[in-house]
Amino acid sequence: MPFRIALSGLNAASTDLEVTGNNIANSATNGFKESRAEFADVYASAIQDTSANAAGQGVRVARVAQQFSQGTIDFTSNNLDLAISGQGFFVLEAPDGSQAYTRSGAYSVDRDGYVINHANDRLQVYGATTGVGGVTTFNTGVLQDLQLPTTPSAPAPTTSVSEVVNLDSTQAVPTTAFNPADPASYNNSTSTTVYDSLGNAHTATMYFAKTGANAWSQYLYVDGTNVPPSGQASGTPFTLTFNSTGGLATVNGGAATNVTADPYNPGNGAANITMDLEFAGTTQYGSSFAVNNLTQDGYTSGRLAGVDIDTEGVVFARYTNGQSSALGKVALAKFNNQQGLRQIGDTNWAESFSSGTPQLGEAGTSSFGQIQSGALESSNVDIAAQLVNLITAQRNFQANAEVISTADTITQTVINIR
Template structure:
């Protein structure tokens, strides 16, 4: 019996050494979770035996459980590296099978999909309105996240906001308005607008003082045209505030023929709200429009909620998807698959899917990786302890052998 007890102790110490050695060997593995060997005593007792005098029969390995504590966050120079701060797992598509990981080392493959170094594709939710900044996602549809690599479509100008101050003491020009003759208007200001093909156009707003003290006319011209494409009468009250615009809405229409590139007619409204007639100098407080040209992809950003944004050279961005995360009631029940992957099991409980930062799911840190949660100092101490346990159990066997040898040598 002492031999069996000592042997069980040797086996237990060896299992402890192997578990600790596996932890040490994975101290540099991204997203690795250290394991702990758990033991139980062996106690054999026959029916009717006396427990007060019964002796145990050694020990045995009950389980090797992973410890899902948070690893430290290490920042990298790769914007597609993702670290989870909190609970949860990334969801991966492994050739039709679903696996889970804490390792967020991702890159873009030749087809534009986000995948890890095993070729497993990151799963997420598609946007309900692609190519926009609309943050609404179809959370009922889980699929591969794909980065858009084509040009972002242009947007034609639909509105110009003109917020200016017109000098109240300006004098009306003597001649009729001619946009090619600066003597026929008082002030002007230009900005860039865009047609339906994203071609940039120079638009100019000309302001002409009317015969009345509170009357002005705004003419809108485009590029090198000789005639305005829209003219609007502005009237101010005695305090200098804009009281009326005629016609309303102040709409400008540039026909396709005038654009010369086959674009759709350029139609936009002029918004003069906030324009004033004060005694100060002419000033342009705000003159902007809502159109933009086409753009090429310059980069991809992922925020803490897992929303993937594409940035383009035209200053615009669009939502490509949202990273999905999963969690389980008992993560220690997950099946280890190797390569930093786990598979769901009955013991782990039902899978809970959601967006990062919701429910009990953690948030995402882009440009960073979660390091192994192995504490080398603690593991080295564990190695010493396991070694001592092994030596002590070996001594138990050696002592039992000496006792047995003594009995055999009795004459």
């Protein structure tokens, strides 16, 4: 019997060595979670005899328990590297359609624009939708693959131009009729770039000419062609009047601060450009002419320039035209018993009966952690502790081997009795 008891000890010590060795081997594996061998004693019966002197039958491995403590977060230069600070797992879809869960966030892009890990598993996100007023929301009921755009983004024509300028009240009224080629016929000018429906750029120039006390005219030219107010004849200016304190009083005789310009035909197959000119904030003070703000809402087409991911997991695509758009929101999963997850390799886990079903959510909500872009979670293995465990497992193995040696000596002694 001592042989079998010692043999169970050797097997347990060997398992302990295997677990410790695996921890040490994966000490540099991103997202790896160390394991711990747990043991239980063995008795022939669960009910001890009345003398309470029943000898044990050895030891067995009760379980190899995974330890899901937080690993150190190391920063990288790749925005697609992701780390979770807190609870949660990234959700992956394998090529065979099955789902896996991981803490390893080293991702890249395949030739079709899908964000994948080294095993070609695709990162899962909640899809982005644009609602009323351009507000972006996320469909948290359905998971989908995160795919970066591989084609240029569509252009958007200019529909609104906002002008916030200060017109110098001390300037004199020009004495000659307005002519864009004659600087003496107007007081000041400024310009901006506007875009047609094909994304072609056009230069819009605004000329300001004082017409009297607290009264100004603005002439709008696009690519050298006059664009009057809507429904007016060519050459008709936009009129601005100011009150005695320099504030804007009327635009084209009305109380509204914006007015629509006549459609402009760019002549290149694109649709006509129809713009609203917004003058709110324009003033007439006794100081030099100044352009405080001049913006428009159009843009040309652009190619993907980069990807940004915020702490809530929202993935933004940045384009060369200065625009950005949300592509999705990284989905996270948690389990009632994460130690019950089944290890499937490649630093991935799969759902099991013991773990329970995954609970999906968003970073920064409920008990889910936050996502750090440009960072990776390192292994939570403590090398110093593992080396101590290695020594302990080795001593246990040697001690059990000594039990076998001693039992063998006793048995040999009995055999040699004459």
